[in-house]
Amino acid sequence: xxxxxxxxxxxxxxxxxxxxxxxxxxxxxxxxxxxxxxxxxxxxxxxxxxxxxxxxxxxxxxxxxxxxxxxxxxxxxxxxxxxxxxxxxxxxxxxxxxxxxxxxxxxxxxxxxxxxxxxxxxxxxxxxxxxxxxxxxxxxxxxxxxxxxxxxxxxxxxxxxxxxxxxxxxxxxxxxxxxxxxxxxxxxxxxxxxxxxxxxxxxxxxxxxxxxxxxxxxxxxxxxxxxxxxxxxxxxxxxxxxxxxxxxxxxxxxxxxxxxxxxxxxxxxxxxxxxxxxxxxxxxxxxxxxxxxxxxxxxxxxxxxxxxxxxxxxxxxxxxxxxxxxxxxxxxxxxxxxxxxxxxxxxxxxxxxxxxxxxxxxxxxxxxxxxxxxxxxxxxxxxxxxxxxxxxxxxxxxxxxxxxxxxxxxxxxxxxxxxxxxxxxxxxxxxxxxxxxxxxxxxxxxxxxxxxxxxxxxxxxxxxxxxxxxxxxxxxxxxxxxxxxxxxxxxxxxxxxxxxxxxxxxxxxxxxxxxxxxxxxxxxxxxxxxxxxxxxxxxxxxxxxxxxxxxxxxxxxxxxxxxxxxxxxxxxx
Amino acid sequence: xxxxxxxxxxxxxxxxxxxxxxxxxxxxxxxxxxxxxxxxxxxxxxxxxxxxxxxxxxxxxxxxxxxxxxxxxxxxxxxxxxxxxxxxxxxxxxxxxxxxxxxxxxxxxxxxxxxxxxxxxxxxxxxxxxxxxxxxxxxxxxxxxxxxxxxxxxxxxxxxxxxxxxxxxxxxxxxxxxxxxxxxxxxxxxxxxxxxxxxxxxxxxxxxxxxxxxxxxxxxxxxxxxxxxxxxxxxxxxxxxxxxxxxxxxxxxxxxxxxxxxxxxxxxxxxxxxxxxxxxxxxxxxxxxxxxxxxxxxxxxxxx
Numbered sequence: 001x002x003x004x005x006x007x008x009x010x011x012x013x014x015x016x017x018x019x020x021x022x023x024x025x026x027x028x029x030x031x032x033x034x035x036x037x038x039x040x041x042x043x044x045x046x047x048x049x050x051x052x053x054x055x056x057x058x059x060x061x062x063x064x065x066x067x068x069x070x071x072x073x074x075x076x077x078x079x080x081x082x083x084x085x086x087x088x089x090x091x092x093x094x095x096x097x098x099x100x101x102x103x104x105x106x107x108x109x110x111x112x113x114x115x116x117x118x119x120x121x122x123x124x125x126x127x128x129x130x131x132x133x134x135x136x137x138x139x140x141x142x143x144x145x146x147x148x149x150x151x152x153x154x155x156x157x158x159x160x161x162x163x164x165x166x167x168x169x170x171x172x173x174x175x176x177x178x179x180x181x182x183x184x185x186x187x188x189x190x191x192x193x194x195x196x197x198x199x200x201x202x203x204x205x206x207x208x209x210x211x212x213x214x215x216x217x218x219x220x221x222x223x224x225x226x227x228x229x230x231x232x233x234x235x236x237x238x239x240x241x242x243x244x245x246x247x248x249x250x251x252x253x254x255x256x257x258x259x260x261x262x263x264x265x266x267x268x269x270x271x272x273x274x275x276x277x278x279x280x281x282x283x284x285x286x287x288x289x290x291x292x293x294x295x296x297x298x299x300x301x302x303x304x305x306x307x308x309x310x311x312x313x314x315x316x317x318x319x320x321x322x323x324x325x326x327x328x329x330x331x332x333x334x335x336x337x338x339x340x341x342x343x344x345x346x347x348x349x350x351x352x353x354x355x356x357x358x359x360x361x362x363x364x365x366x367x368x369x370x371x372x373x374x375x376x377x378x379x380x381x382x383x384x385x386x387x388x389x390x391x392x393x394x395x396x397x398x399x400x401x402x403x404x405x406x407x408x409x410x411x412x413x414x415x416x417x418x419x420x421x422x423x424x425x426x427x428x429x430x431x432x433x434x435x436x437x438x439x440x441x442x443x444x445x446x447x448x449x450x451x452x453x454x455x456x457x458x459x460x461x462x463x464x465x466x467x468x469x470x471x472x473x474x475x476x477x478x479x480x481x482x483x484x485x486x487x488x489x490x491x492x493x494x495x496x497x498x499x500x501x502x503x504x505x506x507x508x509x510x511x512x513x514x515x516x517x518x519x520x521x522x523x524x525x526x527x528x529x530x531x532x533x534x535x536x537x538x539x540x541x542x543x544x545x546x547x548x549x550x551x552x553x554x555x556x557x558x559x560x561x562x563x564x565x566x567x568x569x570x571x572x573x
Numbered sequence: 574x575x576x577x578x579x580x581x582x583x584x585x586x587x588x589x590x591x592x593x594x595x596x597x598x599x600x601x602x603x604x605x606x607x608x609x610x611x612x613x614x615x616x617x618x619x620x621x622x623x624x625x626x627x628x629x630x631x632x633x634x635x636x637x638x639x640x641x642x643x644x645x646x647x648x649x650x651x652x653x654x655x656x657x658x659x660x661x662x663x664x665x666x667x668x669x670x671x672x673x674x675x676x677x678x679x680x681x682x683x684x685x686x687x688x689x690x691x692x693x694x695x696x697x698x699x700x701x702x703x704x705x706x707x708x709x710x711x712x713x714x715x716x717x718x719x720x721x722x723x724x725x726x727x728x729x730x731x732x733x734x735x736x737x738x739x740x741x742x743x744x745x746x747x748x749x750x751x752x753x754x755x756x757x758x759x760x761x762x763x764x765x766x767x768x769x770x771x772x773x774x775x776x777x778x779x780x781x782x783x784x785x786x787x788x789x790x791x792x793x794x795x796x797x798x799x800x801x802x803x804x805x806x807x808x809x810x811x812x813x814x815x816x817x818x819x820x821x822x823x824x825x826x827x828x829x830x831x832x833x834x835x836x837x838x839x840x841x842x843x844x845x846x847x848x849x850x851x852x853x854x855x856x857x858x859x860x861x862x863x864x865x866x867x868x869x870x871x872x873x874x875x876x877x
Contacts, residue, residue, distance in 0.1 A: 116804075121806075121817065122820075123817065124655055124814060124817045124818050125655060125806035125807075125809055125814060125817060126655075126806060127654055127655055127807070128658070128805075128806075128807030129807075131654065147804070147805075148804075149804035150804070150806055151800065152800055152813060152816055152817060152820070153820065154816070154820050155797070155800050158710060158801075159800060159801055161710075161711065162710055162711050162714035162715075162801060163714075165711045165714065165715065166711075166714060166715050166718045168718065168723075346628065346629050346841075349629045350629050350630055350631070369625065369629045370629075372625060372626050372629055373626060373629040373630050460649070460652055464652065464654070464655060
């Protein structure tokens, strides 16, 4: 309950602007329309889908408190080089010499049979199981044959809708976005895991018990556990910058709007620009979220006396837009349009721009390529400075701390089957530094990877076998910072540490608004297009009020109402 | 004689008074158009041959003369066997599918073209109706599921075996064959089967070649059915694998779970190498069928 109140009272972000939402579970307008429509059709066609929850039942669910959150029991992990605390993950420079055993030796989660996980695929597919030693090793360790249904991430929602319609949801299914009538679907096809995992019940699954409480809380729907969350960093959105530019200039990281503008001025010129376009996710035009944070806007919603106000409606939004227009007119933006193309991702790496928002996990690749092009290049994450320079006004929009803001559901089955599948998830969630983690993340030692003085090198066989994907989105270990570069580990740790005291959560997590679930992408597109038009100079800043009114009438008002209702009921519970 | 006046005897009357500068303008225009078409392809090929360092250094731009050509990207994609296998799958689907589609389309088109066959109009209407109304993804998926074709290669062929447009074009071509020929064959004692095999097909090489090309390109390029129906990734055709190579780089860095995923996300040169590998086979087929191409398309299309 306390956690619930904490989350609700803090001014925080909307998942629609959450970078994590825009990465693996990316949502563009077309995909959303296709997905929404298909999913609706899928439900209509699903055998027996007529079983619908009544309003009263839904209302009762909304009442459910978060007292069901699984008890947190930290895992026994090797001592890190950089200690984690709160929302700051631990950092490791080297692979620990003595790996722990996080699943009882000699035991397997399953005893025969096969397991099908329906999940998105973000890499080239693994080689076939018969020629894949890693795959075979995972099957042996888990005690079941694994027949994952890996779906190309770009078309995941379309196939998911078709699979749901035909009842082919497999044993487990990863949700990367809400589907219409989500609660009804869960009720009909998926197991409510609350009796298995709430409170002390999770002790049967020690690795799941070691997942951060935030991950569980943010993945629960109306207080019920409908699936296993896959942890990600809370500070998942990161604006990466070329710190070597500042060193050469003798400049410091800006601490106010004026300093930021001045720095942009100094950095721009001779074929270089201070600011890059928005990232390739296609939703952060002109890096708008950075500047909205500079003006102290809440993370999605501000909740006062149970009333929800969107960050879009707050006067600071116009101030942020005015500031962005000023930066644009100053010529500090890279002149390539509001959003980066895939090719332009290398702008930061080649030194054509100073700052680019690429998500925390883009850091490593950006660093690799930066140092490849220029061995003296270095990178640092930038926490948005407060525009007025007052430290007390600095904010950073926390992410949900879980992949896609949702979870992996387990299809309805007998109690023993559910327990077996949960054991498999427990195995998959083995923490960093354990033998099980190495198998799931890197494969078979000597074949898929080698370890030399604590550095893990993935072989080309490992890259192709890629069999961690057999269970990749069934569960996941708590996030730690471990990259084959000390500079990256330290840089990311420093960024997380800087974000922690100013991070604000999104009050929306754990609350459910049916309108938001269906209109999220349309409404997001509405204001993102507005921001893009204004900063590009196609519309004046004064047009913002029209965009906000449109947002309200197209569903914003309804969402506010639904969230307030959900919030009120949760608070009473 | 000026070079632009060469070949005057064969030049049509209305072109005989060409000025040299009109020829020049046309030449430049066509060269420009050709360059606009070839440039993206050249871009793809060059990137596939560039090293990662050069790619980063030319961020967003294109180095038309890379100093260090490298075949590393091609080595990488052929090393794991995923692309090789997918190429074989695609080749198999294309060959078997094209053959099956040609047989099916020819039979249906011939049936629809023979005058006097009972219910010909009804069947034609049914065929044309499928032109207007396509099944949605979910009904299609459910049908494939109910017929137990999910996760089989057949699911990539059977649902798209007959293309209405191709059938209609073939039917029109068959109808352009003089009726007298068919009547003569009938008088000689040939049945419909023999007429098709001995009279119609030998006269239909152009249209068959064009249809073969249409179907083959369709099978080679199709990926959505594979995406929907195949859960076993080792059965994936090249286009689906290619899609993974190309999209992976843009999607991964956002939320990759662990170092492994980041390391694995393919470099741009690998993505482009996969594109080249996927377009080369179908590009090779064109020149062999080109001589049939124009006559086939025109003959089939004009007769209504």
